Amino acid sequence: MDFAEPADVYVINTCTVTHISDRKSRQLIRRAARNNPEAMIVVTGCYAQVAPGEALAIPGVDLVIGMRERNRIVDLIEEAAFRPDGPRQAVRDVRTAGEFEELPAPALAHERVRAFLKIQEGCNNYCTYCIVPYARGPLKSRHPEKVLAEARHLIAAGFKEIVITGIHTGAYGCDLPEKINLADLLQELVQLPGLVRLRLSSVEPLDVSPELIATVATCGKICPHLHIPLQSGDDAVLKRMNRHYTAEYFRRLVREIRRNIPEAALTTDVMVGFPGETREQFQNTCRFVQEMAFSRLHVFKYSPRQPTPAAKMPDQIPAPVKEERSRLLIALGEELARSFAARFLGREVEVLAEEPSREFPGHYEGLTGNYLRVIFPAAGNCRGELIAVQAEELIGSNLRGKMVEGAGG
Numbered sequence: 001m002d003f004a005e006p007a008d009v010y011v012i013n014t015c016t017v018t019h020i021s022d023r024k025s026r027q028l029i030r031r032a033a034r035n036n037p038e039a040m041i042v043v044t045g046c047y048a049q050v051a052p053g054e055a056l057a058i059p060g061v062d063l064v065i066g067m068r069e070r071n072r073i074v075d076l077i078e079e080a081a082f083r084p085d086g087p088r089q090a091v092r093d094v095r096t097a098g099e100f101e102e103l104p105a106p107a108l109a110h111e112r113v114r115a116f117l118k119i120q121e122g123c124n125n126y127c128t129y130c131i132v133p134y135a136r137g138p139l140k141s142r143h144p145e146k147v148l149a150e151a152r153h154l155i156a157a158g159f160k161e162i163v164i165t166g167i168h169t170g171a172y173g174c175d176l177p178e179k180i181n182l183a184d185l186l187q188e189l190v191q192l193p194g195l196v197r198l199r200l201s202s203v204e205p206l207d208v209s210p211e212l213i214a215t216v217a218t219c220g221k222i223c224p225h226l227h228i229p230l231q232s233g234d235d236a237v238l239k240r241m242n243r244h245y246t247a248e249y250f251r252r253l254v255r256e257i258r259r260n261i262p263e264a265a266l267t268t269d270v271m272v273g274f275p276g277e278t279r280e281q282f283q284n285t286c287r288f289v290q291e292m293a294f295s296r297l298h299v300f301k302y303s304p305r306q307p308t309p310a311a312k313m314p315d316q317i318p319a320p321v322k323e324e325r326s327r328l329l330i331a332l333g334e335e336l337a338r339s340f341a342a343r344f345l346g347r348e349v350e351v352l353a354e355e356p357s358r359e360f361p362g363h364y365e366g367l368t369g370n371y372l373r374v375i376f377p378a379a380g381n382c383r384g385e386l387i388a389v390q391a392e393e394l395i396g397s398n399l400r401g402k403m404v405e406g407a408g409g
């Protein structure tokens with residue numbers, strides 16, 4: 001982004017999840033200020049929340065706005081514009097924040113088929129490596145009627161698939177006076193007329209209850225796809241991460257999910273190079289990942305974040321070792337993704353058409369319920385349609401096939 005379009009105010013929404021995110025946020029802020037010396041530069045988001053002084057010290061920054069003030073952003077900018085000598089920082093401690101903050105996002109049905117629907121914010125888990133509880137504060141669930149209202153709005157705007165998101169999504173409802181949990185909420189959402197698909201984003205292993213598995217297994221509109229962050233397959237590392245489960249617990253959970261939803265896509269996050277992670281512990285993780293046969297792997301290199309406990313732990317792993325472990329695990333993930341997709345060769349799969357393929361002219365592409373990307377020839381516009389495709393060929397970990405006679409188009 002070069003900030004070449006002229007504007008009076010530039011609002012930079014920052015991220016702080018790794019030190020690379022911090023660096024990118026700072027680069028973006030500097031670029032905006034350099035290219036637009038006359039404009040007001042406003043910094044908000046997680047980096048602004050956890051390092052407001054640092055953000056304010058970047059030359060050209062006029063105003064820093066924390067996570068709890070985002071709903072006042074227009075007022076704060078106006079105040080700053082009329083009072084240039086007024087306060088330049090509006091950042092409150094997020095750890096005392098009370099309720100879910102309603103920030104409705106516009107629905108753009110003509111551009112997208114899938115919409116994200118946020119049902120909660122914050123997290124109380126304090127995994128030792130994670131900055132999120134410091135940047136986003138404690139868990140706050142969105143009231144179910146607000147969730148349902150936004151879902152209705154998204155459906156009316158033409159979205160076909162709604163992806164349920166949050167930070168600690170699996171704990172949904174535990175802070176609400178209503179007795180409601182994630183499974184209950186999903187059961188209410190699938191009743192909404194016009195909804196084609198509902199997909200869950202990340203759910204922590206300890207929150208995947210038998211009730212949630214049964215809900216995903218029995219509600220046809222809920223995609224057979226669970227993203228469950230593993231982080232490590234070694235018990236000692238999991239303990240130091242403050243993750244409260246063991247590899248054996250995870251193994252049993254996966255067995256239970258596959259018993260109930262045999263073709264479920266199980267995707268995960270794994271962190272490499274956590275402080276003190278030995279070669280053997282890393283190998284335990286690789287073996288475990290292989291055994292679980294995840295269909296997709298997101299690999300993260302550990303990044304020390306102040307003030308998390310892990311940033312102060314001894315035996316920080318050198319960058320080249322993290323790099324090498326990440327490379328090995330990514331390769332394993334790609335292999336697993338290919339073997340999962342290969343299971344569907346020669347079979348008919350149902351695809352929600354998303355967009356014309358950039359790689360294959362005259363083709364469309366979209367996702368199956370179990371998160372396989374499928375490319376197929378399509379003459380006209382079939383965006384948003386459910387298409388039956390006969391899978392014929394593997395391209396990387398994607399499938400290519402042809403439309404089944406009489407389907408879609």
Ligand code: SF4
Nearest residue numbers: 123125126127130132
């Ligand atoms: S559960 Fe997720 S968001 Fe919460 S502290 Fe752990 S890693 Fe961070």
